[in-house]
Amino acid sequence: MQNFERRRDRFDLFDSMESPAVNLCFRMDLPDFRPWCKEQDLAPFHVLLCAVLRSILKIENFRYRVFEGEVIRIERLLPSFTVVNQHFDLNFAQFDWSDDVRTFVANGQAAREEAGSMLELNRKYAGMSPREAKDQVFVTCMPWLDFTSIQHPMASLATPDIPSLAWGRFSAGPDGGLQLPFSVQAHHGFVDGYHIHLLAQQIAAELAAIMQA
Structure with a gap:
């Protein structure tokens, strides 16, 4: 937590505001990993989700949370994402x-099938304790839309400490790559625009590493 203590005054500043959230939506450049996914018979969404969550864990500012009034640092992530039934x-x-x-990817696909077949809200998700909920980021994908902005829901305007991520429809990018709309919402006491920039770079690097492994 030494790195956080250097930001303590920034955290106190933003945390005192009615809404301390920072929310950026931008076009993210990625290597085109879809042909590799096809060769490996792996679902592109789940490969990208893997790269995104690996990246979250590698950038410490995205690991901070607020629990019972204290700042903590999570050590693990419980993967989750939205589906439609x-x-x-x-x-x-x-x-x-x-x-x-x-x-x-196999675990994610099985979870998608299970949650998609439920009529009511996933009981496992609904039964999480407040502390267990901190070991996640909120992830949603809208592959039908090339969106330019998004407002993520929050339990309270004052508590956006669990990051919310969203991405949309793939499109052709420069030099044979991919572009997609990508949104990051996080607590500004933890995360600045620079850290969101680092996250985008790390996601691209993780995808490249996955394809080379």
């Missing part, structure tokens, strides 16, 4: 972390 209602998929990309 058979009636096109929102649900939440959850699964166990794996450092192996193939196992990660």
Whole structure:
């Protein structure tokens, strides 16, 4: 927590505001990993989710949370993301972390099927304790939309400490790469625009590393 203590005055400043959230939406450049996914028979969404969550853990500012009035640093992530069920209602998929990309993808696909078949909200998700909830980031994907902004829901305007991430439809980028709209919402006491820039760079690097492994 030594790195956080250097930001303590910034945290106190933003945390005292009615809404301490910073929310940026931008076009993210990525290597085109879809042909590799096709060769490996891996779902692109889940490969990208793996790269995103690995990146979150590597940038310390995205690991800070507020629990019972104190700043903590999480040591793990519980992967979760939104799905739509058979009636096109929102649900939440959850699964166990794996450092192996193939196992990660398989776990994520199984969780998608399970959550998508539920009529009510995922009971496992609804039963999380407040402390368990801190070991996640909120992830949603809207592959139909090339959106330019988004407002993520928060339990309270004063508590945006769990980062919220969203991305949309892929499109062709420069030099044969990909672009996609990407949104990051986080507590400004923890995360600045610079850290969001680092996150975007890290996600691209993680995808490149996954393809080379």
